[in-house]
Amino acid sequence: MALIYEKRNHIAYITLNRPQSHNAIDPETVVELVDAWQDFSQDRELRCAILTGAGEQSFCAGADLGKLIPLWTGARQAITDADQKVQANPLLAQQALLRDFPLTKPVIAAINGNAIAGGFEILYNTDIRIAAENARFGLQEVKWSIVPAGGSTVHLARQMPYARAMEMLLTGELIDARQAMEYGFINQVVPRDQVMAAAERYAAIIAKNGPLAVAAVKQAVLENSGKDVPAALAREMELSIPVFLSQDAQEGPRAFKERREPVYKGK
Template sequence: MTDITPHVLYEKRGGIAYVTLNRPEKRNAFSPEMLVRLCDVWRDVAEDREIRVALLTGAGDQAFSSGGDLGTTIPLMMRTRPPVGEWEERFSQDRKQLYRGILRGATFFKPVVAAINGHALAGGAEMVLGTDIRVMSSEATIGVTEVRRGLIAGGGSLVRLARQVPWAMAMELALVGEPVSAQQALTMGLVNRVVPPDEVMGVAEELARRISLGAPMALAKTKEAMVRSNGLPFEEAFAIESQCTKDNAASEDAKEGPRAFMQKRPPVFTGR
């Protein structure tokens, strides 16, 4: 029987986009279908004015994601075999869908919360690094393991790691290639919360809900300023911050927030 279950589940509720990697039997490894679908999902997240924040997780309780599928995606990336079937054909037409799918160089600035329900390894860890706020199961591990397979973590980790954790920690993660525990990830600042497995989604969802109370443009411009200015000299960084502040100040939401406060009522943000 042909498996017709989509490799990505996508749902929108209350300003939150719920994105679930849906191959639990394969430890949510990135298949060509999953990556093509993820690119479509992120495009919709960027364009849908009702979405304020995305919540990303993996199906099941064993893995957030184990990274690229070594039987399909990696051979197609390395061009060691021809594509077979619709999804492999679509993926092979643009192999950079791997990078866009796992949030390497994402061009939209809506916040992304990760609910790390299980092990996040190789490309799965790289995808986590592309998110903004991270809630991790106490039973999970995270590791940039590519060097153990003769590969390198080219999905964003070699740039992001040293910007997110201290240099020595970043080098150990990248060069040793061994997963670290949730508690170690918390100690080095790689994740925001470590909670029991059955609380991961609830805590992540509550964080996403609290984020969604903010004005859409203010949220996006805040993230944009922080991402684009990261690592730049102060003068250049402040220029980006000032431009984002100016852009947001011109929005209707920037007027609605103070007005609602003065009128002692909840603000009604429209994203305009």
């Protein structure tokens, strides 16, 4: 399997599982990622996801230059079912990287190693990012006369200072985990063997919170980015009112008053 998809304690674990290829994204990975994201978004029991890579060297090296790119350019014929699906729908890969996949549930990135090209671009669509000390990040596309069109020219300068973003985009040089944290792109840098534990701590906290409130918060932030303040405030209220009227909103204050853990049902 190119992907390992597991569910535990309201948390989805999504693991890129091609360590021998630096977890590069091939057609099978594309199809399995899209299926996983769809299931995660629809399963009401799942409240948070952790995305990581197998092995100790790479989180994700981006698109598989031997299997995925040649399929798009016509240099390779479709052989597998996954090949045929990707060839029939080139936008499937963008959905796999969450570029064109609306998702209001939180995603935590447990970055166990290098995140390059598409492996870096998928991080734009995660909400909390934990990186191993050895991880490196970058967009090397311009070195090969390619545009990093997985959302980089849109998202990167919004998620770190403009000059730092342009430095990465125009030079194609890599940065290390400490630099990424200094630029505000990463939440934490930890030893490699502590990456998953740190991600799980965040996920456990989020999974205990009201799922309707969490989803509304994320949706409001995503939708209101770039809007003028009055319009953004109006949309925030539109998203907030249904949550205020929910059963969960009654359960939260009741549990606080009764000094117990709330039991949220997403209703």
